[in-house]
Amino acid sequence: MAITPQLSPKPRVLIVGGGYAGLYVAKNLEKKVKERGGVVTLVDPNPYMTYQPFLPEVVGGNIEPRHIVVDHRTHLKNSEIVQGKVIKVEHARKTATVQTQDGSEFEIPYQDVVMTAGATTRVFPIPGLGEAGIGMKTVQEAVQLRNQILDRIEAASTMTDAAARSRALTFAVVGGGFNGVETISEMEDLIRSVIKKNPRLAQSDARIVLIEAMGKIMPEVGEDQAVEVVEHLKSRGIEVLLNTSLAGAEGGVLKLINMQDKSDAGSFETDTLVWTAGVAANAVAKQTDFPVEQRGRIEVTPTLQISDGDGGVLEGAWGAGDVCAVPDLTGDGPGGHCVPNAQHAVRQAKRLAANLLAVRFGEGAVEEYVHKSLGAVAGLGFGKGVGNPMGLKLSGIPAWLAHRGYHGLAMPTYERKARVVSDWLLSVVFGRDTTPIEGLENPHNPFLEAAGGELKPGRFDHPKVLESTKSST
Numbered sequence: 001m002a003i004t005p006q007l008s009p010k011p012r013v014l015i016v017g018g019g020y021a022g023l024y025v026a027k028n029l030e031k032k033v034k035e036r037g038g039v040v041t042l043v044d045p046n047p048y049m050t051y052q053p054f055l056p057e058v059v060g061g062n063i064e065p066r067h068i069v070v071d072h073r074t075h076l077k078n079s080e081i082v083q084g085k086v087i088k089v090e091h092a093r094k095t096a097t098v099q100t101q102d103g104s105e106f107e108i109p110y111q112d113v114v115m116t117a118g119a120t121t122r123v124f125p126i127p128g129l130g131e132a133g134i135g136m137k138t139v140q141e142a143v144q145l146r147n148q149i150l151d152r153i154e155a156a157s158t159m160t161d162a163a164a165r166s167r168a169l170t171f172a173v174v175g176g177g178f179n180g181v182e183t184i185s186e187m188e189d190l191i192r193s194v195i196k197k198n199p200r201l202a203q204s205d206a207r208i209v210l211i212e213a214m215g216k217i218m219p220e221v222g223e224d225q226a227v228e229v230v231e232h233l234k235s236r237g238i239e240v241l242l243n244t245s246l247a248g249a250e251g252g253v254l255k256l257i258n259m260q261d262k263s264d265a266g267s268f269e270t271d272t273l274v275w276t277a278g279v280a281a282n283a284v285a286k287q288t289d290f291p292v293e294q295r296g297r298i299e300v301t302p303t304l305q306i307s308d309g310d311g312g313v314l315e316g317a318w319g320a321g322d323v324c325a326v327p328d329l330t331g332d333g334p335g336g337h338c339v340p341n342a343q344h345a346v347r348q349a350k351r352l353a354a355n356l357l358a359v360r361f362g363e364g365a366v367e368e369y370v371h372k373s374l375g376a377v378a379g380l381g382f383g384k385g386v387g388n389p390m391g392l393k394l395s396g397i398p399a400w401l402a403h404r405g406y407h408g409l410a411m412p413t414y415e416r417k418a419r420v421v422s423d424w425l426l427s428v429v430f431g432r433d434t435t436p437i438e439g440l441e442n443p444h445n446p447f448l449e450a451a452g453g454e455l456k457p458g459r460f461d462h463p464k465v466l467e468s469t470k471s472s473t
Contacts, residue, residue, distance in 0.1 A: 007108060008039040008080055013356070014096055014110035016086045016284065017117035018044030018072055020051070020342050021321030023412060024349030025114050029356065030078040036361055041080040041108065043098055047072055050139050053342060053407050054420070056179070058142040060186030060381065061193075061432040065143050067419040070412045082108070089113060089288040091306075091317055112316045112356060115290070115298055115306065116349070117282035119322035119340055121275065128250030133174075133275040136183050143440065145274060149190060150436035152271050157200040167269040169206045172254060174246050175276035176212030178220055178378050181229060183276055184210050188236055189381040194434050208238045209268070213245040213259050213277070220339075220376040221388055228395065229386050241265070249273055279340060282323045290317065297325040297337075302368035304352040305359075318356055320348035330372045339373075342410055347371050377403040382432070 013033055015022045022042060030040045048069040057063045072081045087105070088097040096108050121135040134148070135141050149171065156168035171191065173184040188208055195201045210217075210233065217240070218226050230240050241256070244265050248255035254273065256265035281297040291299040291309040298319050299307040304326065306317035320326065322340035326348060338344045351369045358364045377387030377399055385399030394402055404424065411417045427433075 005082070005106065007041070007082075011038040011111040012080075012109065013038060013040045013112045013114065014108060015040065015042045015114045015116060016089065016096065017115070017282070017321070017323065018042050018046070019049050019116065019118040019321065020345040020412075021118070021349045021352075022114070022116035023049045023070060023072070023076070024346050025116060025320070025353050026076050026079050028350055028353035030076060032357060032361075034078050038111070039080050040076075040078070041082060041110070042072060042076060043082045043084055043086050043096070043108070044072070045083065045085045045101075047081070047083050049412070051342075051407075051411050051416075052137065052179075054411070055136055055139065055142040056182040056186040056379070058139065059136075059146045059149075059183060060190050061146065061434055062186075062382070062427045063420055063423045065139050067416060067423055068411075069139055070416055075413050075415075086117070086284055087287060089115070089284070089290070091289050091314060094316065110316075112318065112360060114352065114356070115285070115288070115317075115319040115323055116321045117284050117323040119279040119281055120283070122278040122280040123275065124277075126246055127248045128252075129246070129273075129275065132249040132252050133273045136179055136274060136276050137279070145187075145272075146190070147436055147438065147440065148272055149187060150194060150434065151438065153191065153194050153198065153201065153206075154436070156205070157198050163269075165205075166207070167252065168271050169201075170209070170268060170270040171207070171272045171274075172209045172211060172268075172270045173274040173276060174211045175278065176210060176214070176217030176240075176242075177276065177278070178218060178376065180210065180212070180274075180276035181218055181233075182378050182380065183274060184208060184238060185233070185236075185380040185384065187274075188233075188238055190432065190434065193432055197434065203237070206237075207268075209270075210238055210240045211244050211246055211254075211256065212240070212242050215243050217242070218378065218386075221378075221386060222393075225386055225388065225393060225395070229380070232380065232384070232386075232395075279322065285323050290314070290319075293325045295325070298323060300324045300326055302327045302329055302370075303355055303366050304348060304369055305355070318352055320352045321345045326369065329368060329370045332373055338371075341376075343374060344371060346410065377406055379403040382427075 026042050033040050048071050051068045054068040058065050084098040084100045086096050087099045099105050121137050152168040156165045159165040173180050191206050216226050243259045245257045245259050247257045253269050255267045258265040285298045290306050293299050300319040304320050305313035306319050308314045326338040328338045355366045358366045375389040379385050385403045387394050387399045
């Protein structure tokens with residue numbers, strides 16, 4: 001029988017999700033709620049939040065992976081932290097059901113609930129995608145992708161089978177949004193740096209492909225800047241396939257479709273497929289008794305209170321961030337809603353916390369969330385970037401500096417800011433780190449091998465490639 005953990009009996013503000021929005025809601029509420037006899041409880045499967053805009057730089061070797069995560073217990077000392085997954089919210093009972101890593105379930109009662117569960121990678125039923133692809137939403141994925149790239153380059157340098165070698169040195173990214181473009185740019189920088197150090201390889205051996213279903217990449221910037229980025233990527237040897245969709249990935253064979261006439265757009269083989277084609281609201285939104293809109297997001301009002309579905313609000317129910325459809329009162333957001341980014345999340349969190357205190361304790365006035373976008377900046381590798389901050393079109397080094405400046409400031413906590421900036425400075429002085437650390441998925445394997453045990457397969461094992469390599473040596 002599962003044992004319910006000993007939680008505080010005090011009136012509770014329950015925060016579902018400890019990402020960007022959840023972390024800042026907790027930081028803005030924990031002391032004030034505690035002073036008034038309550039407790040802030042944050043529930044998340046991870047013991048930390050991840051600053052996702054830095055994931056591409058983890059891939060590129062410019063930032064230490066641990067430095068882009070913010071530990072909940074270290075930085076939320078006045079909050080109650082529960083590491084688990086909220087699988088159901090019954091607001092009619094003001095109760096949430098939490099599942100722990102061992103599968104146990106228990107209920108947490110609350111006075112107020114804040115839905116900030118974020119988003120997950122949006123995927124489609126493409127044959128082979130689940131087996132061949134890797135996302136770019138977690139620090140684990142970024143680390144694994146980095147090691148995968150380094151492993152494939154090193155393996156290819158000793159291969160004599162031309163087909164296996166070509167496959168190992170082919171790298172594909174699906175999705176031409178900010179995440180996809182930043183990821184493939186950092187990948188290209190990393191691949192170029194690693195190949196430069198290996199005399200058995202030439203830069204022309206590597207093939208890097210960006211696949212985008214729409215006719216334009218990076219919808220956050222204007223048409224002219226998007227075209228410039230495409231030309232920039234091509235100048236670095238990256239193939240950019242617009243109006244092209246992935247139809248299959250079985251066995252690492254990518255089958256492509258022309259989206260304009262639905263014709264066959266060819267195919268190629270790769271050991272490395274990265275999927276960055278959008279995000280979807282966390283599935284927990286549909287496991288609640290809150291109204292959910294067409295895209296699976298919880299409906300909230302401009303005051304960040306959850307809608308009752310009839311023009312009013314639900315008492316004690318709040319929401320912000322990617323899991324919610326937050327109205328964009330500036331009129332700039334697609335479909336009338338705020339875009340899912342850190343710029344909105346941190347500001348929504350602060351407004352939500354202030355409104356909750358106003359409603360619950362009568363402190364201040366309830367105000368609507370309004371924020372006009374400051375623009376966007378993207379890093380395209382070391383010394384390269386593009387953006388339109390405050391309406392000013394930037395590219396090259398100025399955009400790269402703006403990107404690092406903005407995200408350096410936006411990184412939560414002074415401690416993490418200092419670690420990230422230190423990584424950047426060390427990278428400028430000593431260059432990017434291209435050291436692979438193998439066996440992270442199965443670190444017990446060396447012991448099992450020595451003890452004569454059965455080895456566990458890794459996420460990116462390539463038996464066919466390895467067999468072809470062995471047979472040709």
